[in-house]
Amino acid sequence: MSAAVMVSIRPKWCAKIEGGRKTVEVRTTRPKIDPPFRCYMYCSKGSNKLLDIIRDGDCNYGEIYHGPPVFITSPEDSFYYGNHGKVVGDFICDRIITIPPGKIRELMQSGTLDGCYTGMTTREFVKYAGEKTVYFWHISDLNMDYMPRELSDYH
DSSP: OOOEEEEEEOHHHHHHHHTTSOOEEEESSOOSSOSSEEEEEEEOOOOEEEEEEEOTTOEETTEEOOSSOEEEEEESOGGGTTTTTEEEEEEEEEEEEEEOTTOHHHHHHHTTTTTOOOOOOHHHHHHHHTTSOEEEEEEEEEEOOSOOEEGGGOO
16 A cells, blocks of 8 residues: 555544544545555644733733734644644545435434544534535544654655
């Protein structure tokens, strides 16, 4: 098996994959290669949440601040803080399950997808996929043992 793909995954989902709470990577696209193939997990930058805004005239640590507003943010999922923008692991995609538009709820209720943990709530799933065909890339042989690597280390 020499085929491989680089998959950009948000920090929140990287943490769930590593913790075993996500056994399929949910995608609206399918690679042009057939399983099995290796997937390198690129932990994207993610998004930040707003913690506070310091405005002109605010007291900050005993001093009055003068200047334009300062937005204080923190990574949405601090579990992978410092590893954002790096390759954090890899896995083998040994099969891909195709889910037709509008069928996910029916399949989940029937138990057909037992063992396929998306890590997503129904609301998150609908927001992400809508009425598109969805592909579950099954995760096997997960490897998170090496130090995070820069994207430039890969061709």
